[in-house]
Amino acid sequence: MTRQLSEASLPLFAPAAAAGQRVAPPLPSYIRDHRKRLRARFLEGGAAAMPDYELLELVLFRAIPRADVKPLARRLLDRFGDLGGVLAAPIPRLTEVEGVGEAVSLELKILEAAAQRMRRAQVLRRQVLSSWDALLDYCHTIMAHRETEAFRVLFLDRKNVLIADEAQGEGTVDHVPVYPREVIKRALELGASALILVHNHPSGDPTPSAADIDMTAQIARAAEALGITIHDHLVIGRSRELSFRSEGLL
Structure with missing residues (x-):
């Protein structure tokens, strides 16, 4: 019976035969x-x-x-x-x-x-609203298979060009702490005119929780007071995503 080898059990051999050295079979x-x-x-x-x-x-x-x-x-x-x-x-x-x-x-x-890196290059410094499919692909690539919840913010300028994409928090399998004040503070530091909020559900089901809806409403109120637009909040599941905007939640 052939013995299966793992990488840890493989012997090390010299790349070329030399006197007194073994050569890989x-x-x-x-x-x-x-x-x-x-x-x-x-x-x-x-x-x-x-x-x-x-x-x-x-x-x-x-x-x-x-x-x-x-x-x-x-x-x-x-x-x-x-x-x-x-x-x-x-x-x-x-x-x-x-x-x-x-x-x-x-x-x-x-x-x-x-x-x-490849997916990010397809959306960074581009007009996001006209490259929506590429944006969704990027979000799925970086978030769909995470085992814990994470929260990201995409910061856009006045022309809706993506100027920054930053992780704002990481949590447990079913919760991530988000601080609306910190989100808006960072938007002001970057001179962002609009935001897209993104987080994942490790369960695979992108249906938003009551806490997700409440948190989004808090950020939207704070952003509106400062003239910052919230374009959407995307919840990323394993095979599909949910848009707050499309669902009438924003």
Whole structure:
């Protein structure tokens, strides 16, 4: 029976043969051929042609170059649900999974950071109201798979161009403390003329709570007194979002 290797159990070898040094044995043909097939399918059909576990395998190839990573990809998806959940998982949670060590954790967090940076570039310094779909994609990328609630504010100038996106609070699985005075204070510091409020529901259901509605009303009243517009409050769930504006709550 072939012994499955984790990254932590892999021996270290020199990149080239030298006197008195061991040389890494060649990959078993079934692993080598499987990796070759996956890479070819990705190049030919892109991500759309591959399920989450195969995309995850492609990422793990770099972190664990000398083992079959399919079982590890399956374990990660079983634990965190989907590829987005794997990438968003905190490192302490990732390392609870058998076979995950520093190299795997680093590879996954680099990929998460790259995805967030790409989405953010699509909305930063742009007219947000005419790029609404890109804004929703960005909010889902950074918030949909979080395991605790977080609250962000998008600050816009007079032309509704996004000038800043800042986290204003982080809480528990079902609550995040928000201080309306601090939100408005920061808007004045940045010279913002309008705001979009965003927070997530780790439960996956974006239905706002009574506390969400009350907090939004407090911020809206404080903003109105200073001539600052609240365009919307978005609640981000796992697969969909809720707009306070669309629901008549703002």
